[in-house]
Amino acid sequence: MERRDVVVHTLGPAGTNCEAAARQWLRDNAAGNGTVVLHPTLEDAVPVVLEEPARNVLLGCVVYPRLHELVFQNLSSMALRECFMMPTHNMVLAAPSRGPIETVLSHPAPVDLVSGRGYRIQLSTSNAAAAADCAKAVTDACITTRPAADANNLLVIEDFGPVDMGFSIHVPHQSEVYPR
Known part of the structure; x- marks a missing residue:
């Protein structure tokens, strides 16, 4: 699969730091191609990510409340694969x-x-x-x-x-x- 087919699911609505990070990750990893889909919460995004497991990824923020629950409650279906740093919006x-x-x-x-x-x-x-x-x-x-x-x-x-x-x-x- 080419990285341009990737769909990054993350926290919305438009203007979140997670959206900016998702776009940065796509620039760095998929030559700017791919799609960002915004969700009301990361918890809402997980089942959508799992609907098309071959091409979807979930982007979280390390200070997101209960990120640990997203990791440990989904160990049977998904895994943490990467972390990166970037400054937030002001x-x-x-x-x-x-x-x-x-x-x-x-x-x-x-x-x-x-x-x-x-x-x-x-x-x-x-x-x-x-x-x-x-x-x-x-x-x-x-x-x-x-x-x-x-x-x-x-x-x-x-x-x-x-x-x-x-x-x-x-x-x-x-x-x-x-x-x-």
């Missing part, structure tokens, strides 16, 4: 408008960027989902990526910069991308 605290911030929506992984500030934290499935919901005024602000903030017309209150991050590639045992 991580930002963003809001629909300037004003007092009491509630912040965040994926569990970057929530510590604003710990100790007295905000009431609500959790989201991804940084990009946090931005989309924040734009609907679900909360006063969110922790998200710069592209997700921009896509949702949010004001950047604070820019924490990029974070060096690890990303993992998980493949079904019947994979032609990484044959056993």
Whole structure:
């Protein structure tokens, strides 16, 4: 199988660090060819990856909550095959408008960027989902990526910069991308 036939399944919606990592992995491993499919959670992606085990891979982030469960609960059907590093998008605290911030929506992984500030934290499935919901005024602000903030017309209150991050590639045992 040529690497251009690979489908990388990862965390969405558009604007996540996982999406950026999936596109980078395709550039590095499939000459930029292949497809990225975004899912609400990595847990939702696993059964889809297993539907076409020869060509699908799952891309995770090493700080994804419960990544260990994805690995150990799926040992009979898939395996961790690769890890790589890349910087995330700039991580930002963003809001629909300037004003007092009491509630912040965040994926569990970057929530510590604003710990100790007295905000009431609500959790989201991804940084990009946090931005989309924040734009609907679900909360006063969110922790998200710069592209997700921009896509949702949010004001950047604070820019924490990029974070060096690890990303993992998980493949079904019947994979032609990484044959056993």
